[in-house]
Amino acid sequence: MIKQTDLEKVKEVAKMFLYFKIEQSSKYEELVFHPFISSSTEMIWDSKTNTRIAVDVLTDLEALEVYREMMKQRIDEATRLWDIHIMINKCYKMFFLKEIASHLSTTDIGVYLRDNFSMVENVSDDVDISKFQIMMLFKKSDLNTRMHEEDRVIFDALPNDVTIYRGVRGFNPDHAQSLSWTLDIEQARKFANRYSTGGCVYAAIIQKGNILAYYGGRSEAEVIVDYKKLRDIKQLEIID
Numbered sequence: 001m002i003k004q005t006d007l008e009k010v011k012e013v014a015k016m017f018l019y020f021k022i023e024q025s026s027k028y029e030e031l032v033f034h035p036f037i038s039s040s041t042e043m044i045w046d047s048k049t050n051t052r053i054a055v056d057v058l059t060d061l062e063a064l065e066v067y068r069e070m071m072k073q074r075i076d077e078a079t080r081l082w083d084i085h086i087m088i089n090k091c092y093k094m095f096f097l098k099e100i101a102s103h104l105s106t107t108d109i110g111v112y113l114r115d116n117f118s119m120v121e122n123v124s125d126d127v128d129i130s131k132f133q134i135m136m137l138f139k140k141s142d143l144n145t146r147m148h149e150e151d152r153v154i155f156d157a158l159p160n161d162v163t164i165y166r167g168v169r170g171f172n173p174d175h176a177q178s179l180s181w182t183l184d185i186e187q188a189r190k191f192a193n194r195y196s197t198g199g200c201v202y203a204a205i206i207q208k209g210n211i212l213a214y215y216g217g218r219s220e221a222e223v224i225v226d227y228k229k230l231r232d233i234k235q236l237e238i239i240d
Contacts (some may be wrong), residue, residue: 017099044070094116107142131227158208163204165183167201168192168199169192180223201236206226211224
């Protein structure tokens with residue numbers, strides 16, 4: 001791993017992401033999937049009127065190119081990694097990290113994970129980065145930066161063997177082989193019943209040395225674990 005982040009290389013990758021294909025949602029006409037764009041309507045600067053105008057980036061290719069040039073300028077002006085990753089839509093954040101990790105210090109990999117991981121939904125289902133790759137990014141990162149100070153205090157106080165819980169939809173045992181668990185069984189119950197009934201709660205034992213991070217934000221008491229080291233996994237409850 002490199003000792004210092006190469007921000008210029010990160011900028012090059014970010015600019016490549018600007019040219020990803022814009023995928024339109026099958027459910028909502030305005031919603032699109034893209035590393036930077038989340039709606040078919042975006043705002044660009046119109047040099048003729050010296051005002052910001054709304055454009056359809058799906059149908060107006062000239063406007064799309066203006067948008068890309070505007071974003072390139074923002075990327076070029078970035079002075080910190082944060083200035084760039086704050087632009088990336090959350091469903092692409094882990095994929096972006098995978099692509100820039102070779103240009104980041106272990107310190108900045110930790111900071112990126114700390115600032116972004118918990119906001120990403122269903123990371124285990126991301127087709128662009130596997131849960132194993134995410135786990136390896138955690139292991140490569142600096143323990144001192146991948147958690148906020150208040151989370152590190154709780155992490156440090158954990159016993160050697162920790163009981164953890166995971167709420168999932170359906171009854172597929174593979175869903176228990178996951179990175180993200182919780183210390184709070186009530187949170188697991190909420191996740192099991194979040195979208196529909198018929199979920200279940202799993203429990204497992206993990207050694208503290210195989211817990212990669214603790215995140216207390218959103219009151220979820222989330223622990224990120226080496227899922228290959230889980231022990232005594234069992235289905236604890238079925239949520240009707």
